[in-house]
Amino acid sequence: MEYNFSAIEKKWQKHWNETKAYQVKNESDKPKYYVLDMFPYPSGSGLHVGHPLGYIASDIFARYKRLKGFNVLHPMGYDAFGLPAEQYAIDHGIHPAVSTEKNINTYRNQLDNIGFSFDWDREIRTCEPGYYKWTQWIFLQLFNSYYDRNEKKAKPVQHLIAAFEKEGNQQHVCPANNQLSFTAGEWKSKSEKEQLSILMDYRLAYCGYGEVNWCEALGTVLANDEVINGVSERGGFPVVKKKLRQWYLRITEYADRLLTGLEKVDFSEALKEMQSNWIGKSYGAEVDFAINETQETLRVYTTRPDTIFGVDFMVVAPEHELIAKITTAEQKTAVDDYIAYVKSRSERERMAEKKITGVFTGAYAVNPFSKKLIPIWISEYVLAGYGTGAIMAVPCGDERDFKFAQHFDIPVTNIIGDAFNGEEANPTKDAVLQQSDFLNGMVMRDAIEVAAQKIEDAGIGTRKVNFKMRDAAFSRQRYWGEPIPVKWKNGSAYALNESELPLTLPHIESYKPGPEGEGPLANVPEWVAQELETNTMPGYAGSSWYFLRYMDPHNNETFCDRKVSDYWGQVDLYVGGTEHAVGHLLYSRMWTKALFDLGHIGFDEPYKRLVNQGKIGGDSRLVYRVRGTNEFVSFGLKEQYETDEIHVDVNIVRGTELDTEAFKKSKPDFANATFVLEDGKYICGTRLEKMSKRYFNVVNPDDLVARYGADTFRMYEMFLGPVEQDKPWDTKGIEGVHRFLKKLWRLFYDEQKGKVWTNETPTDQEYKIIYKAIKKIEEDIERFSLNTVVSGLMVCVNELTDAKCSKKEILEKLLIALSPYAPHAAEELWSLLENKSSVLEASFPEVEEKYLIESEKEYPVSVNGKTRTTMMLSLDATQEEVEKLALANDVVQKWLEGKSPKKIIYVKGRMINVVV
């Protein structure tokens, strides 16, 4: 009887399926535990070996929790809306619904291969009307709500309207415009359109205008990563910024709660820090500077009002509206040229740029205290979206300001004396201020407050808490997403009624963008005739609340029954990649808070504990396109051209040599590609980077499962290293894990002798082996160290083999501990041990400590910190005994060289160190 993994795995997968072994009920006497994976976007390339890493880890944990007596919810589904399916439709004319369905089926087959314990009766797909009906419903909840700053929670807009009718907006500062003020009478006298426009500035889901990457040649809006060096990835056409009407979520109202909420969740410190940096809370002041010889003022935001006497110039963002008004005639051409240059650049390029660029407007601001004239410059390093889009530059204290001043020969005022060396800026807060009028002699840290107060007293500014976080853009000019349930009448947006949901996505044949940058829905006559919104929701809409739908996936009355969400509550363990650290996690935290505020659920943080799985690295292949052409140059010759690098599918590359014919067929854009070869070959560049569909460097798990079995594959993925850590994929080592399972099998059945397991009573030594292993396995899994669990299992099998132990009582414990990792082999052997029930129903073994008690230990003995020998000592040896024995030791004597020791350090159970 040998280890026939493929027969065993098929047999048990069928059995578990037929017996609904993984079905979970919403009622139970057992304590609940919710284990969730970040669900996949079903890409056309299928699952690669990087995807299941987290799924396997969470599956192991879910199975382990079940063995520990929990009612475990462990669902899976698909984040099925998204850009790639739409791009595929544009390239191949296949409807996204069709390709998505096909991709999901591929994913499902691949997942089933690996033997997960998902309750598939709870599967969800974000692109199905039965699901997105509720995504739209939640959107309406947000649309029909505002954030009450007094109560610090979301409330229905009816409350707001009632307040407006009673007292105007005195109690409710408008988040979009804090200057806005009206009385009850004024409110009532406004037209419906005016009222709706005001309400829009309060809603949690609102419509506004924002800049997008607009590509005229493609007639469409592009994602940041579809833009390379200011041209489109497809076709290499110019891309410029364009203002478009957009939907937004007013996530900024939740900034403080998103920040403080981090204190009550178990995320890694690194991840919390990423989120708080994203939120970017800063304390500072807005200060108005008069502009010389005009009536205009320039408002800047600064976190360092204490440096106001060190301001040597102003910098405004190239988008700043004052530029047109203040630029002098002689500077106009230079300014226009510079603005045209900036328009071609992405925000990321602008922030990353090391080269200093800028232009002088010709205008001067006036320092409100010193009355000094300050030149106003324009530079791309100041972003329009942050603060007021203008800064006061203090070169002696800010590195970027200092470099700018050097580059443009602007004289630098030193307000911190010796703390500034003239060579580089010093951003300290601890220097003593000089040349600073009323701040002279003060430590900067204290002067911040004094300056802020003075600014407020003088009526030229106010203290201001700023957030780097901006409201989340919530619309896409695309087809394959949730339709936004809104109608436009007379230029006002009206929400659909709940009864009109779902607003289903119409079937279309052409995926071309609509007129003026609108989405494809603008080309659908019936859609436009109903005055429906033509934007769709972004990729993160469906994923912002999916963890709730799994609890109650078939409910047609509500998104999730309150009783059910009260039972399951928060996700106890959430596993997924760090790439979602800020986007998805912040959005779903915000949605959860809003749903909580409105009373739909009973908790305001979705995920109690989060584990970030590392990425499995892939080995990518690159080709080099000569800029603005369709000519591709081989790796060794690329330096002779100006090129853009493009990833190419590793499957059409042999080693590093590109199959040029296959390349031409891979995309319509490449059909007419030409090549510059070296030695008759096109050689690709290589790069180790994450394994991802976008890099075309995926390795498929199916082949490995076919060859070694799911159990081997599962264990090998875990054995690669810590789940949280990034690591390169290498198939080589998988043999070792496969050998382990065969070795385990031989404890039960021998190739020659057949059955070797017995019902004999184990010895103390054998108990010790198994309990030592169980203890390690349990400790390691609790801290999510699954690679060391696998090695623990290996050590256990090695030791049992050496001890020739094949006793049923020992082997059963081993199988239970193994079952989360290698469920099929464990179940087969479990039944071969003549167990009637499934190993899934077993209980995790309790460790009997009495077998683990040791009386002595081999201590390392070091002299001056270097280990020289070891000594076997009783564990309750005293300091005196140890000193005597250590000094009597030959090796210690040798290293003492006749000298007497200064001190002998003895740490019980650890080590002995003789200090000379």
Added chain:
RNA sequence: GCCCAGAUGGCGGAAUUGGUAGACGCGUCAGACUCAAAAUCUGGUUCUCGCAAGGGAGUGCAGGUUCGAUUCCUGUUCUGGGCACCA
């Protein structure tokens, strides 16, 4: 540019609280079984000097704290990730 993470043998990694660096596995070398191969088993395998016994060095790099540092501190280099329309 800003933010985050990481760096240990030929390779993936282990060392949980500052206490025997290299568990476990891959690869590799030698041997057993075999007509042979596969499979399996046994033993060696950080580098270096040495016939050996036994030394010396060693956790990216440079310092520091300590009886003792992969672990703590300061500085630094490199690699990977995120930066708002990829998901």
